Structures are given as structure tokens and as C-alpha cells.
Amino acid sequence: MSTGKLYIGRKVRESRLAHGHTQAAFAERLGISTSYLNQIENNQRPVSATVLLALAEKFQIEMSELSAGSSDRLLSALSEALADPLFENYSPGMQELKLVVQNAPGLAHALVACHQAYRRNSEQLAGFDQMSRTSGLADPTPYEEVRDFFHFMDNYIHEIDMAGEKLAHSIGIPEAETGAALAAHLEMRHGVRILKAAEGEEVLRRYDPASRLLYLNAYSPASTRHFQMAYQIASLELKTEIDTIARRAEFRSPESVEICRIGLRNYFAGAVTLPYQSFVTAARELRHDLELLAARFGASLEQVAHRLSTLQRPGMKGVPVFFARFDRAGNITKRHSAAKLQFARFGAACPLWNVHQSFELPGRIIRQLAETPDGVRYLCVATEIAKSGGGFNASRRRYAIALGCEVAYAGDFVYADGLDLNNRAAFDPIGISCRICERASCDQRASPPFKRRLHVDHDLRSPVPYRLE
Incomplete structure (x- = not known):
């Protein structure tokens, strides 16, 4: 099994704490020095193949899980950041991004943080127009x-x-x-x-x-x-x-x-x-x-x-799911994904996602088979919930919650019963957000994607008033 360089310090530390070991005791079980374990846990050194095998054999850590989870989330955040027109002269391939995330996760986090600061700065400046502030815009x-x-x-x-x-x-x-x-x-x-x-x-x-x-x-x-x-x-x-x-x-x-x-x-x-x-x-x-x-x-x-x-306990993980809560304006008020699906950090969610229909069908659980532009398919479940302080005159807060998993795990969900999981035509094409979605033919597009030139034909009007070159 070729793993490349893996920096999995947090996962190793979680496993050690779950078993109640000190660094010295854990290192002894793995057959390595305490200083080496300390460097692994602080992501200063990658784990070797020998250590990986020892983790799997002695502490039941599944090697298939070692590069998943936080790496996928960091890869998604980094990909979204580099899709900004700010980087229009730089288009890294997915393999290059994976190398950065695996070998220099600290650098990837720093770049994502810088991009978030830039976005917040730009959005606040646009909102305030010509008003200036002396500090705090980028925080x-x-x-x-x-x-x-x-x-x-x-x-x-x-x-x-x-x-x-x-x-x-x-x-x-x-x-x-x-x-x-x-x-x-x-x-x-x-x-x-x-x-x-x-x-x-x-x-x-x-x-x-x-x-x-x-x-x-x-x-x-x-x-x-x-x-x-x-x-x-x-x-x-x-x-x-x-x-x-x-x-x-x-x-x-x-x-x-x-x-x-x-x-x-x-x-x-x-x-x-x-x-x-x-x-x-x-x-x-x-x-x-x-x-x-x-x-x-x-x-x-x-x-x-x-x-x-939250079912991410080492050695006892549940099915990897995504979860989000939306208000009626489309704002994501809670979000997390243990699956490959990652939520946009800026902008609204895809309008083709079934979560938006939940407000039209209160009290019902809605199912959807969906496919993202990267070809990954999901089982999506959504429903509307209401919160009230009681009484006729009390305000009633309404939200929609979304839950789902990759289609490979759909059989573990009752909501997959009766759905044709093998028919690709049954899956609705959805994206993460319009600004990073490359689907050229979507008639629900709210804004053009970054890094794509537009062609406007004044003699032709389609549902979207431009096409992507």
C-alpha cells in the first residue's frame, strides 16, 4: 500500500488518549522513541510504513481512514480558495493540491486563512462602500x-x-x-x-x-x-x-x-x-x-x-455523513461533513439541493439522489423543523436540516429503500455553490463561476443570460 507522506498527528494523539496512554507508554507499544512520537503528534514528521502497521495491528486504527476526514475538508477549502479570480494565473491540478495538503498542511491552513481574510475584507468594503475602518476588517x-x-x-x-x-x-x-x-x-x-x-x-x-x-x-x-x-x-x-x-x-x-x-x-x-x-x-x-x-x-x-x-471516535466510527442547518434565507447556521461533500464557505448553497424544498413541505422528510460535479453521488435527506417558545403569539423559528451520505453507504439508511441507486439518471446534478460550480448548462445558476469567461449573445435569450466559454 503506497501512502506517500502522512501527517496524522491529531489522529495518533486521539488514539493514544482513547487508550489512556502517556506518550512514553504509547511509543513503547509502537516500538519507537518518545521524541519521534512527539514529533508525529505535532505534525513535524510523517508516520513511516512500520508505524502505520503498528497502529493498525496494536490499536485497531484503520489505514483507510488515515488520509480521510480533515484532509478532505482541508483539500476542499484550499480548492475553493484557489478558485478565486485572485489566482487566475495559477491553476493547480488536484494531485498538486493533495501533495500540499499531505506534506504541508500548516501552509494550506495558512493560505485558506489568508483567503478568508481577503474575502471578508472585500465583502465588508463593498458593503460599506467608501466608508473606511482602521482595523479589524480582515479578522x-x-x-x-x-x-x-x-x-x-x-x-x-x-x-x-x-x-x-x-x-x-x-x-x-x-x-x-x-x-x-x-x-x-x-x-x-x-x-x-x-x-x-x-x-x-x-x-x-x-x-x-x-x-x-x-x-x-x-x-x-x-x-x-x-x-x-x-x-x-x-x-x-x-x-x-x-x-x-x-x-x-x-x-x-x-x-x-x-x-x-x-x-x-x-x-x-x-x-x-x-x-x-x-x-x-x-x-x-x-x-x-x-x-x-x-x-x-x-x-x-x-x-x-x-x-x-460527530461519530468520529477512533476505532468506532459511524457512517460518514454530512449535516447542515439552514434558515429560510439560505444561510447555513450549522455545518459539518465527514463525507466528501463540503459546504461552501462563502455564498449560498446550490438551489437544486432538496433542502430548500423542505420549507414548502413542513413535517415531511424529503429524499434525493444527487451527484456533485466531481462525480461523487449522495443520498440526501432533508426536513423542516420549527422552534417556538409556546403559545399562539410566540415567534416560530423555522429551519431546514440536511443529512446525507455517499451512495456507497446508502444501504445503511432506511431512506434508501425503494430508490434506484444503480440508475445514474436518477441522480440530480447539484453543486456546492454557483461561484465554484463548473456545470455550464444549469438553468438555476445565480452567478457565473470564477475563472470562466462569459459569452453574451444579444440575439439569443436563454434562462441564463450568458453562456460559459
């Missing part, structure tokens, strides 16, 4: 920085996931009623009591540390109340672990650190209410039926779909 927003942190961590945080699963097992989840188990733990371990939030108080959760009272919105669904209780447990029990991870990320601003802390507590809440081993086993057994999984674990469809995108 990512704290929310964007934290979103990218989770994205390039494969949306899986090992220490937090293990802590959540350990707590779930200790209090009997999922066998016990989740809400009762969490409430009992909060009271017995921390002396925290659960009360209803005041009528008209528009909060999901409010904690008073002085009185040790946790107020929850009585009109929230049970799944939301359970999640908020688990979040509060993270605040009380995982401060050290969360602070360590946030500090290790080296964020640019204090705001990013605080948002990351929220994200890590949310991650813990998902890991408690949907504990890893129980959930991944149930997902296989129920063939990823979102409604059945939600009923079994007392969770919402969104919580289930999001959790499916």
Missing part, C-alpha cells in the same frame, strides 16, 4: 473562528465525548428517563434544583449560582430541557477540561474563547443525552431512521442529525 468573526475550529476537529472532541458518555452510564442514560436522571444528578451532586422560568421570561435556561436554582422554560420541548440540564452540568463539572481545550485552540480573541466554551458545553450535552456507544449501535440497528432514533433517546430530529455527524 474572522469569533463565531466563524469557532465554527472552523470544530470543522477541522472532525466535529469530534474526544475528551468531552468520553466525559459525556461516562456520566450518561453512571446515571443510567439511555435506559432511565433522561430528564429525571439529569435532574437527580444536579440535585444530589451539586445541590441544584430545577424550577420553571417565570411566565413571559424568554429564556431557555437561566442559572442562579447564589441560590443554586436552574430555571427552564416550561414551554420548551422535553428534549430541549434535557439538553439545557446537561449543558449546566458541563458548566459545573468540566470547567478545567473545557478551558484547556479552548486555550489549546489559540483563538484570536477573548470572544472566540467564550463562544468555544459554549460550543464545548453544547457538545457535552449532546454526548450525555445521546451517549456514543449506545447511539452508534442504535443508529446501525434502526438504519439511521431519524424519527425512531429521536423517539428512542427522547431527542429532537436536529439533535439526532447533529449527533450523527
Whole structure:
């Protein structure tokens, strides 16, 4: 097996932590020096064929997974960045890009970050027209920085996931009623009591540390109340672990650190209410039926779909899926892909994607077979969800969630039943976003792709008022 040079420091470190080894003990099991292992974990040296075989034999790391995941995401981000007209005189081939990602991932991340700063600068200047600002134009927003942190961590945080699963097992989840188990733990371990939030108080959760009272919105669904209780447990029990991870990320601003802390507590809440081993086993057994999984674990469809995108534990991975949440304007408010499909970092998603139809068919799960310009085919599932604070006059937030997998895994999903997976004509041609999609004949195109010259015929009008040369 020819692997080329592989820099898989994070995956090696995750495997070591999952087995509870120090660097010295792990290096001894692999038959290498501690200094060599330290260099591998910090991506200063690639892994050798001998180390790869030792990882597979002694720690059940699948070699087929070593170059996937974060490398695919980085390759997609780098490809999108270099599609910008800024680089019109440079058109690298896919093999060249793969070499950069594999051999110099730090350089690839730096280039992507520079391009993001350039894009933000350009967009803000366009929005402000001639208004000038002296600083901050090129910096990512704290929310964007934290979103990218989770994205390039494969949306899986090992220490937090293990802590959540350990707590779930200790209090009997999922066998016990989740809400009762969490409430009992909060009271017995921390002396925290659960009360209803005041009528008209528009909060999901409010904690008073002085009185040790946790107020929850009585009109929230049970799944939301359970999640908020688990979040509060993270605040009380995982401060050290969360602070360590946030500090290790080296964020640019204090705001990013605080948002990351929220994200890590949310991650813990998902890991408690949907504990890893129980959930991944149930997902296989129920063939990823979102409604059945939600009923079994007392969770919402969104919580289930999001959790499916985090099943990246070394040696126990779930089916690689993509997950995203959209608002009605087409903004992607959550996104992650463990599959080859990557979401556009700028601009809207492809209008041919079935997720946009979900708002027209509330309450229904819509299926779609789709093919991206690179020839990869997917099973896509989408549905509309609504969130309300309760009552006729309460505002109702509407979103659409999308979940899917490459067609090779479609048989693991109940949603593939009855679909002709072998008929290529059954797959709708979709793209990532118009600005990087090369499909010349798409009549839903919103904007021309970068690096393509346009031809306008004044005597001919087609659905798109130009053609690509």
C-alpha cells in the first residue's frame, strides 16, 4: 500500500488518549522513541510504513481512514480558495493540491486563512462602500473562528465525548428517563434544583449560582430541557477540561474563547443525552431512521442529525455523513461533513439541493439522489423543523436540516429503500455553490463561476443570460 507522506498527528494523539496512554507508554507499544512520537503528534514528521502497521495491528486504527476526514475538508477549502479570480494565473491540478495538503498542511491552513481574510475584507468594503475602518476588517468573526475550529476537529472532541458518555452510564442514560436522571444528578451532586422560568421570561435556561436554582422554560420541548440540564452540568463539572481545550485552540480573541466554551458545553450535552456507544449501535440497528432514533433517546430530529455527524471516535466510527442547518434565507447556521461533500464557505448553497424544498413541505422528510460535479453521488435527506417558545403569539423559528451520505453507504439508511441507486439518471446534478460550480448548462445558476469567461449573445435569450466559454 503506497501512502506517500502522512501527517496524522491529531489522529495518533486521539488514539493514544482513547487508550489512556502517556506518550512514553504509547511509543513503547509502537516500538519507537518518545521524541519521534512527539514529533508525529505535532505534525513535524510523517508516520513511516512500520508505524502505520503498528497502529493498525496494536490499536485497531484503520489505514483507510488515515488520509480521510480533515484532509478532505482541508483539500476542499484550499480548492475553493484557489478558485478565486485572485489566482487566475495559477491553476493547480488536484494531485498538486493533495501533495500540499499531505506534506504541508500548516501552509494550506495558512493560505485558506489568508483567503478568508481577503474575502471578508472585500465583502465588508463593498458593503460599506467608501466608508473606511482602521482595523479589524480582515479578522474572522469569533463565531466563524469557532465554527472552523470544530470543522477541522472532525466535529469530534474526544475528551468531552468520553466525559459525556461516562456520566450518561453512571446515571443510567439511555435506559432511565433522561430528564429525571439529569435532574437527580444536579440535585444530589451539586445541590441544584430545577424550577420553571417565570411566565413571559424568554429564556431557555437561566442559572442562579447564589441560590443554586436552574430555571427552564416550561414551554420548551422535553428534549430541549434535557439538553439545557446537561449543558449546566458541563458548566459545573468540566470547567478545567473545557478551558484547556479552548486555550489549546489559540483563538484570536477573548470572544472566540467564550463562544468555544459554549460550543464545548453544547457538545457535552449532546454526548450525555445521546451517549456514543449506545447511539452508534442504535443508529446501525434502526438504519439511521431519524424519527425512531429521536423517539428512542427522547431527542429532537436536529439533535439526532447533529449527533450523527460527530461519530468520529477512533476505532468506532459511524457512517460518514454530512449535516447542515439552514434558515429560510439560505444561510447555513450549522455545518459539518465527514463525507466528501463540503459546504461552501462563502455564498449560498446550490438551489437544486432538496433542502430548500423542505420549507414548502413542513413535517415531511424529503429524499434525493444527487451527484456533485466531481462525480461523487449522495443520498440526501432533508426536513423542516420549527422552534417556538409556546403559545399562539410566540415567534416560530423555522429551519431546514440536511443529512446525507455517499451512495456507497446508502444501504445503511432506511431512506434508501425503494430508490434506484444503480440508475445514474436518477441522480440530480447539484453543486456546492454557483461561484465554484463548473456545470455550464444549469438553468438555476445565480452567478457565473470564477475563472470562466462569459459569452453574451444579444440575439439569443436563454434562462441564463450568458453562456460559459
